[in-house]
Amino acid sequence: MYNHEPDGYDCPFCRLAAGLGDALTTQHDIVLRGEHALAFVASRWWPNNPGHVLVVPTAHHENLYDLPPTSGHAVHDLVREVAIAIRSTYNCAGTSTRQHNEPAGHQDAWHYHVHVFPRYPNDNLYTTRHLPNPATPAQREPYINRLTNYFDNT
Template structure:
């Protein structure tokens, strides 16, 4: 039996092609600099949070770094930590102000993961009892756990290449 999982919400987003380094067409950069209208909720020196324009649930928020990074593989650790700290604050606010009984943090890196805006962002999705959203439809073959575990152990324990001089100076 083959399942074809095509969430309806995805088709409502126009796909934005990755633009190698150019951020002029990035809608989230436009929101961060005030050129694009959004329901901005709060900001820190490094992050901005605003309502998703096509929310999955009541109170669905996006948290972005103000600086442009394409995705999870591009964002520096320090900026990632700032986004996650802001996402946690938003989650607490959603619980306290909107009565959320749960929270999903959702991120997509790459077109295969359905990333539609190529500026790193985290969805903070409040969950309510009975909202019927399925986050993980469980489509992978569970009998392949041993194989994937071995692959990941090998990759995670592999020696890391030495940092370049430019990377070392950023740390």
């Protein structure tokens, strides 16, 4: 139903769930993992919202239409936990979540995922585009540390 994943798609989120990684994301970026979902600090950042997190099911489901209830509940339980952790550790004023389906909905990775953004006054999240270059491991590290410390101590 309504799938756009190309033949032979090498899913970066499935690689991550399988214990692997790629040039942009490694196992070290994972801040929380459950049986059916995991959360990691994303390498794609928006100008005023560094350290945003992606939450994905550990099984491959392209979009919301394909997502079974077990995976959906697991993802959204982690979204809530990550949003609380971001709010508690980033000195932000709030959080936003965002999820896309199909090309017209601006989906560009063919594995269901939810963005969890730290929000700040006048951050212009919805009027800016992501930065052209990915965040480096060194740039992601402080956010990984904040979140893993939070989860280790709650």
